[in-house]
Amino acid sequence: MSKIFKYLSRAPIFGLVLFVILTTVTTISAFAEFSFQIIIGIGNVPNISINDLPDYSVLLYTDEPFAAVYIDGKYAGNTDSFGRIVVRFDAEGYHSVWILTSNKYAMYDRIVFYVEKQPKIVYIPSTRLGEVTVFSNVYPVYVYSSKGVLYGVVKKDGEKVLAPVGLQELVFSSPGFEDIRQNLNIQYGKEVPVWLKFSPLPFNLELVVSEKFSPNGDWNEDECVIKIYSSRPASGSIQIINSSGIIVYEKPLKIDAGTTQLKWDGKGYPDGVYTVRVLLSDGLTTIQKEAKTVLDTSVYTYAKEITIAFILLFTGLITYLALTGK
Template sequence: MRRVWILLLALVCVAVFANYVVVVKAEPLSWVYVDGIYRGMTNLEGVLVLTFQSAGQYRITVTKAFYLPFETVLVVTQPGQTFVQIPLRRAGQLRIFSNVYPVEVYAEDLYLGTVRSVRDTILVPEGSQYLTFKASGYQPQTLLVNVAYTRESTVNLTLIEEALVVNLKVEPRTFSPNDDWYQDTTTFYVYLSKPADLEVRVLDQSGRAVWTRSLKAKAGTNTLVWYGTGVEDGEYVVEAVARTAGETYTARETVLVDRSVYTYTKEKILTISAIGLGAVFLMFLISASR
């Protein structure tokens, strides 16, 4: 019996005091962060030993001057040592002279960062490679850039503004604002190739605006919901007008308001919900009475 108690005590001690050890292997004198908190620097052999008190998921980030930062998510499941090899890539600095900022920089599909002014520099992998530069509302530009380790390189960009393009979709094209909880609204999806002042109007058959919204629209998809309040059944024209300093673009679609069919969707949902709540309440009463 005494041996059993000693064995149980030993198992408890192992469970309480066991450590979860992560051995990080990277470039010498690299900075290591765990979940955004600095945890130390690798030694001259490029090794740093991290100790955790519990299993879990940890975000490991490793940085070093003139190396691209590297981040990985590590899942620690059991006590003992876990080894992590961090493949840092040597880099140089890139300064961008551009006619527009901010500029996002990509090496193939790898996002390198965003440059917000000529004062900024960004780390770029060493060697000759094609870099793509993107700015909202402008056509992407790809250049072959030669980058030397620890050195600064420069590029000159003249980004060309995107032409203003507007696409308008109405979904659903027919809706019934009769408060039956089925297709009571419709949504206008307005795609812009670049940011613009956007005005969306709903016009009746005489060309009179029955609903209008104005906004500073972003590049990409912008959504607006129309409830059809206060209008009669019938077909209407949806008009999206986008404007920039030198361009105006108009897109049109039609939408049909039809309240003739009442689906009783609301009543069905409310009835099913009431039955469900009643069943739950009845089960509670039965279990409480036992």
């Protein structure tokens, strides 16, 4: 039995299949079942007394008039001219609320609140935004906060991204170039231009391949995974060479900065040690990297047969439950 579980754990798709099964069987709603009633909406009086509201009522208070309110993903209504809406639930429980407004300079995060029998106020503050207009010597430009939150991608001169108001340190990034950091004073609804001149990164290249693989059709390590890490866009070629120095596989390459993943199935080639050779140039510098992998078809794990049997068993169980109504 322990050997069977060992084979199962090594099957590439078994984890995915098991995840889908467990998710299907165990998923339940994160929030309480509910019904709600809009008590106060558009055009109501300025003053609302919590003491006058029915049990299980929540006054949702935003800073945006006539904004759409979604509770647990369901549309609940719009705020009034003062940015308020009162919702009455039928029981205690946790719920989520999200505000959607036509004001592009206001953004809301989803928040979770708890409904009690005693009426309460839930404040939902917005994040106020301003515009950052980018002019750069290269594109695309990715605009991040200092904490790594992506605000947007600029693809040409004069395009804008929205960023929170206040003194912000923004990080501007473009693949193959050094990041630029700038402090900008973002104002609500206003446009702040920024001019960028990126400097190229040094050309660096790394190569990582599977230490061994087994192209025998058992769904376990059937391919050699080849990962190329490049600091800049580059072009060149990849070769796979057997132990006698003969090139058994060759392909031209054109990659972007970052990680490029390739696979070699090795089918039809004898067991042995193979060398993966990558030769790339960024137009100024040429780099060659090599790594070795072992092709070994001698071990058959039966992972394919076990996975297929498991899927058929599960499908049969679901069909039986559906037909019997259990």
